[in-house]
Amino acid sequence: MPTALSSPPAPSVSDPPAYVRALEDKLSYLSPSQGALVRRAYEVGAHAHGEQKRKSGEPYITHPVAVAGILAELRLDHETIIAAILHDTLEDTPLTRVELETEFGEAVADLVDGVTKLDKLQFKSRQEAAAESFRKMLLAMARDLRVILIKLADRLHNMRTLGAMEPSARRRIARETLEIYAPIAQRLGMNKFKGELQELGFRAMYPDRHRVIETRIKSTLGNRREAMGKIEAALRTRLEAEGIVARVVSRIKAPYSIYTKMRTEHKSFVQVMDVYGFRVVTDSVMRCYHALGAVHGLYKPLDARFRDFIAIPKANGYQSLHTVVFGPFGVPIEIQIRTDDMDSVAERGVAAHWAYKSAGKGNAAQSRAREWVEGLVDSQSRTSSSLEFIENVKVDLFPDDVYVFTPKGRILSLPRNATALDFAYAVHTDVGSHAVATRVDKKLAPLRTRLVSGQSVEVITAPSAQPHPQWLDWVVSAKARTAIRHHLKKLQHEDAVELGHRMLDRALDQAGASLESIPVEELDRWLAENKFKRLEELLADIALGNRVADQVASQLVKVKGGKTRLRATRHAESIRITGAERGVLTFANCCHPLPGDAIMGFMSAGKGIVVHRLECPNVAEFRKTPERCIAMEWDRDVSGDYKVELRVDIQNKPGVLASVAAAIAESNSNIENVEYQDRGVMSAIIVFTIEVQNRKHLADVMRRVRRLGVVHGVYRHPL
Known part of the structure; x- marks a missing residue:
């Protein structure tokens, strides 16, 4: 062909x-x-x-x-x-x-x-x-x-x-x-x-919405043409009197702009359209500021409605002076003042004065666009899912006017509702990952502090600090979100490798062998045959429940050339957990195990290891697949908060729920959920989902709640 x-x-x-x-x-x-x-x-x-x-x-x-x-x-x-x-x-x-x-x-x-x-x-x-x-x-x-x-x-x-x-x-x-x-x-x-x-x-x-709004715009403009003509003539006359050569054009809002403003700001069509818009285009930056003075001399400016995007350009390179003044007919007038070059960049952006060959020279929009794209490339390299990446891009595509300063005076542009933590990641990923607090306008502030334009922000870091899952609730920028997720996934992988190592060591010990006793060449061959690039991948797979440690141990012993000699499982060494393995371990919602409880682990493919109390009613079913059951116990040093359900039998009268909730809060326990399980005329049963550190903490909470005169009984749920 x-x-x-x-x-x-x-x-x-x-x-x-x-x-x-x-x-x-x-x-x-x-x-x-x-x-x-x-x-x-x-x-x-x-x-x-x-x-x-x-x-x-x-x-x-x-x-x-x-x-x-x-x-x-x-x-x-x-x-x-x-x-x-x-x-x-x-x-x-x-x-x-x-x-x-x-x-x-x-x-x-x-x-x-x-x-x-x-x-x-x-x-x-x-x-x-x-x-x-x-x-x-x-x-x-x-x-x-x-x-x-x-x-x-x-x-x-x-x-x-x-x-x-x-x-x-x-x-x-x-x-x-x-x-x-x-x-x-x-x-x-x-x-x-x-x-x-x-x-x-x-x-x-x-x-339909487009047609309705377009019709309303046409009818509204028909009634306003005379007023707009008078304002435009007054602006031209004043600029000529000041010796400023400028082009004055009226601006008309587009249907989509009106629709989004009505929806996001909850305004009526009349409120959105009750503003006249004009653009003044002159030949130099100095003339822009001169024209601003002339406009403010003609009409009084509205307080706090002036923005200088010439001194501080927008993230996309846009430059202009924005002011809102009181008009002659009692309505606000929005006026943009810019140079011809700025007007060209505002309309065409990166395509204005195209200078592709000289990558370092193009206009401000081109250099800022390259910075943005480079940031997205760095972000996508850390994101495994394309769908997750494109959601991050969507977040980054709607930056509102939040411009803040570094201690050295550098201006950073951040998305709407950005926090001090977003700022830390905007400075550098390492700065964000080790941030512990910030100084906003020289005053100490937490990382979740929302920023507003004009603030000066300094980040306080510590080498031992690292991202926490809660940080994902504090950030809005794609760069920060991607960096935090990447770090958490890395920690999860490290936790999985470490836990998988302990599980395989235990299984090999039961078979009378160890990883060190298996020749490196034989181990590498077995890994290649089973499509693992490294031993760490196998260990993580075991911890995530995709491979059973006992079966892997049995195969590795055969590779070694020996016979499996299982020792008495009654004396098998349990795997000790500290609670820090949250990325790999899941604590069962059916029984809510706490530090201090007798526990076991059950391997669930894809979910990893699910930790249950030995008293859990589901354990009998798990025992039918013993190869997936793991002997576990709590370490001496356990960290973190753990969910548990508390069943409270109370008198059904006003104010009781608030009293019980206050008693739980006074015990330094956080309430996650409250649900009425049964409600009669005289009494009611409420199930509280709370967070405690261990069994002793739970006992303290129950004791404080039990002391209330309106409480008939307090029980751990399920019983």
Whole structure:
């Protein structure tokens, strides 16, 4: 079968279709040689896609050409335009990467490959496939930001032509656009792309809501045109009087912006629309501040509604002065003041003044985008699940205006509701992992303290400190969440290896052998045959309940060349636990074992070892599979809090529940849950789920509760 490049091109070069001529008109900024390469890319793409059609019935090649046209409006380089024309060839045609690289160079081939989805692989669900494809695209973005520009243009054209899709597909694509691609465009500072993606996504996702809001906007603006014209004229006159050359334009809120503000801020349509918006664009930073003074001289500013994003740019490189003033008609006026360059960056973000070749020079949006992508790459390397990674990315895509300072004056941007612990991880992963407290504006504060813009934050660390599972409830940033989870998984693995080692040692001892007595070569061979790369993997597998220690010991003894000689199990050494093995051990909810109880372990595949009290009614059933039962006992030094259920028989009258709860709290025990088990006219039975340190602590709690005059009895539940 001939390759796509070896066959003659299908279309006539001298008579291109109208959509190709429209693209060429937009590419007048390219040199003739670059334009010829773009034309060749069209010929190759048109031939490769052949008779393929879109859902609308149009030739498929019209889509990649339209994507290239969107990018041409941003005046991107010829390699990006070529890659846009060919972006679906590797996925949907016989064209190969080698052929692309030979014809158009390695850079174009890398761009096309970066945009290509992972459809050839098998995934458990559509969501997992989409997440893994996004992860692949992210890695390509890290090498070349142009990958995401092509993908955004591809998504924008798909949204413009979404009408040909089935309703269910329209909603799915619209949701993905609103949750992922519009926020990415915003994160990259591409507000023009973001606005259109949000508008098209909102219209496809909620057509009725979009129609209602759009109709209300049109009717409202019709009544306000005269007032807006007067305000605009007053602004121009004042700026001219100050000798400031500037462009003044009115801003109209988009339906999606109004919808989200109504929903998140619980405002009515009238409240959201009761604001006039204007933009003042001038030629220099000094003129921006001069214009700000002129505007404040014309209209009085609202207190605490001024933001200087020129001195402190947003995370996506956006720069502007924002102020809200009292207007002449008794309504607020929102005014943005910026330079022409800032306006270009605000609209196009990373695509403004494109300077791909000089990675260190581009605009502020480009350098900040590279920092963001590099941070995501570091995050994804620590995340095993693509679905978990994409959820982290979603969190990171909605950064609100929280800007804080390091002690040296460096500005860090953090997401909405960020805490001091988020700040510590933003400084460096090691700083976050060893943080113990912070100083916020030179005052000591706990790690869970929420930060607000303008604060100065210093992190206090200790070499012995390490992440705690509770930290996951304190952080909102993807970087912090991923780093904490990675550390906890590492600790879990270490706990599993250590516990598995003890279990295997015990089983080998029962068989009259030890790990040291098995020749290294024989052990390595057995591990390889059973698909373990290292001994640690086997030990962790044993602790997680996927392998039975006695069976592994029996096989290893045979490998050694000996016979299994089981000693009397009655005198078998029990495995001692401290409670610190929480990542591997699970404490059964059916009997809630406490330090001091007689216990045993039961190996459950996938769950690891579940610890039960010997009095647990389920133990008799467990004994039917003795190979999964493990002799266990508590160590002398036990740490942590343990859940237990307390059954309290009380008089049924007002205030009793509060009295019992207060008695439990006074015993330094935390109440996790309260449930009425039985309730009569005179009495009631309540089951409290509480946390205690050991049996003695539980006895103290029960004694204090029993002293209450309204309590008939207190029992550990189940009995």
